[in-house]
Amino acid sequence: MQSIPTPFEHIATWLIAGIAILGVIVRPARVSEAVWAVLGAAALVLFSLVSAADAFAAVRAGTDVYLFLTGMMVLAELARREGLFDWLAAYAVRGARGSASRLFLLIYAVGILVTVFLSNDATAVVLTPAVYAATRDAGAPPLPYLFICAFIANAASFVLPISNPANLVVYGASLPPLMHWLAQFAIPSLASIVATYFLLRFTQRAQLAGTIARDVAVPPLTTGGRVAAGGIAATAVLLSASSALGGALGLPTFLAGAVAWIAVMLVHRAAPWAVFKGVSWSVLPLVAGLFVLVKGVDGTGVLAPLSRYLPASAHAAPNGTAFAVGAIAALACNLVNNLPLGLAAGHLASAAQLSAHLTGALLVGVDLGPNLSVTGSLATILWLLALRREGLQVSGLRFLMLGSVVMPLALTAALLGFVLVKAL
Secondary structure (H helix, E strand, C coil): CCCCCCHHHHHHHHHHHHHHHHHHHHCHHHCCHHHHHHHHHHHHHHCCCCCHHHHHHHHHCCHHHHHHHHHHHHHHHHHHHCCHHHHHHHHHHHHHCCEHHHHHHHHHHHHHHHHHHHCHHHHHHHHHHHHHHHHHHHCCCHHHHHHHHHHHHHHCCCCCHHHCHHHHHHHHHHCCCHHHHHHHHHHHHHHHHHHHHHHHHHHCHHHHCCECCCCCCCCCCCHHHHHHHHHHHHHHHHHHHHHHCCCCCHHHHHHHHHHHHHHHHHHHCCCCCCHHHHCCCCHHHHHHHHHHHHHHHHCCCCCHHHHHHHHHHHHHCHHHHHHHHHHHHHHHHHHHCHHHHHHHHHHHHHHCCCCHHHHHHHHHHHHHHHHHCCCCCHHHHHHHHHHHHCCCCCCHHHHHHHHHHHHHHHHHHHHHHHHHHHHC
16 A cells, blocks of 8 residues: 655655756756756655656656657767758858848748757757857857757747647647647747747847858768758658657657668768767656656645646636646746656646646647746757757856746747637
8 A cells, every 4th residue: 555645755855856957957067967867866766755666657658759869869960970960051151141130030940940840859959050050151159040949949849749749748649630739829839939039039139230151162962961861851751740640759750860870871881880979868868867856746746736726717717827827837847847847737637627728828838938948848958968069058047048038928929829819
């Protein structure tokens, strides 16, 4: 017979989870984020605050996410090694025709497309090194353009179900058909994308006032680069088809990455393990650790009062409740990361039998809220890892200062769009 957790155990669970998340945010002594997440998860099991069976179940729940990330990271590393990013960057600089602002708009548009059709994690993993290459070729300050990769990855992540793995986690087996999804989220997504663009553009205006290189030499695209590009394109098609059929996203992405990896290795007749050296494998234990931390926090019963309160509140004030739910979710995902929070939100929506309106507002908060801090979404953490590979550092405080301007206003615009959809 399972014992009932005591208030002391609840406090201990929150304390351990809080310290682990703080470690992920601050990275004391530059210790990897994954180390803090795994240590926190291990502490919960060691002190019997989460059973080993529950911890294993929480880790196993992320299998599709691990497959998705592995495939996407392998594709990104193939593209980087084979010069695909340098090739694309040269064309982007040519398209900007010497205008820093035009390059900003061009990269933002590409970021929308990558996020919508490949997911927000792909924007962080695939687009970030390409943008860095473009700014290097253009002689432009990189950070204003790199911030696009972080912010659009979340701002455009509820255009389609495949645009964010958290979407699938929140809805689970209740995922709406594609046309119903578009009817519900098209206007909020547009509001989020437009508001984020203008806010980012305003905050970065000083560094976008000058000119950049007008023309650069376009390097030839190798056979390996074409194979990597084909793998990314095939992944977009597979993800769209899988989403339309209600299938998982992880396995198709993993298989696309594996096939592209084998093809490139055959082209070069090279050792098959060379590509793996450049992949940020630490993100996988990071995600697993976060799932266990949220399992522990969920076990403290924090969601039970909400599941009792929300239905009555939604009946009395549907729009006000939708705003509150979206705002609370937006803030909460910066404490525990939006992917495991999405799992908790899905449980809440099911337990409280939330309406489509409230569940949608919850999803907007889960997807867009991470633009506040570096720990808000897995995409932002992947973005930070991509920056570090290029020798760039963005502190949690710097991101928070920018996010505190961009996220609340964009979230308000998106939730207003959501209310408008309901009114129509």
